[in-house]
Amino acid sequence: RSAGLSLSGKNPGSKVQVHYCGGDTRAETVLNALNAITAQVDADDWILVHDAARPGLSNLLLNQLISTLENDEVGGLLALPVADTLKRADTQQRVSATVPRADLWQAQTPQMFKYATLKKALTEFAGTPTDEAEAVEALGLKPKLVTGELCNLKVTYPQDLAVLSALFNQRPLREIIK
Structure with a gap:
């Protein structure tokens, strides 16, 4: 649960x-x-939604998100600009196209929205959104992207734990818990 x-x-x-x-x-x-x-x-209280699968969130990054968005009308999310070349595949796992990455970002959490906006977005969304920002976008709103950190990666595969461990070992603990 x-x-x-x-x-x-x-x-x-x-x-x-x-x-x-x-x-x-x-x-x-x-x-x-x-x-x-x-x-x-209250309807205008901020709600932050964070994946437990992202244990690398630092206090510094969390505070940066809050201070960037606290006066924003919509809210937003942590994200990283996409650095890798992206390929679209066909059904046989052959490259069908290279996707321009110029304006693409990789979403992270926390995602921060006002209570009433988030509740309305999730209640009215047709289908299942991949994240809260997608549901808010469906209301016609444009969430703000706040630059995240690689340490805030989502642990999905076993090798992600090794990457996260290596990142933490390169970063002093005092920087992580600021």
């Missing part, structure tokens, strides 16, 4: 609360979490 942690915007002195809100998809889990905290937040 997935759990969501919340700090109440209406009760800043309250303790952290754990809400078990797992769903069949990421979007369902996030929507369940939003529904679980409805009484504790």
Whole structure:
């Protein structure tokens, strides 16, 4: 089961609360979490959604995201400009095209949106969005891209742990926990 942690915007002195809100998809889990905290937040409170599969998020990067977006009308997400050449494949895994990467970014988390916007986006999205930003885009809004870090990579494959470990070993702990 997935759990969501919340700090109440209406009760800043309250303790952290754990809400078990797992769903069949990421979007369902996030929507369940939003529904679980409805009484504790205001429509314009910021919500940050972060993948547990991204353990390399530093306090410095998190603070950068918040300070960049706190006065933004839409919200946004951490992301990295795509550096690699991208290929589109056909059904036989043959290259059918090279995709220009000039304006492509690789999405990361956290993704940060106002409570009401995020709830509306996930409720109204037709299908299953790959992330919260896609659902917000479907409302006609344009989330802001905030440059992330390679250390915030998503651990999906066993070799990702080795890459993350190597990155952490090259970076002093004091920089990670700032």
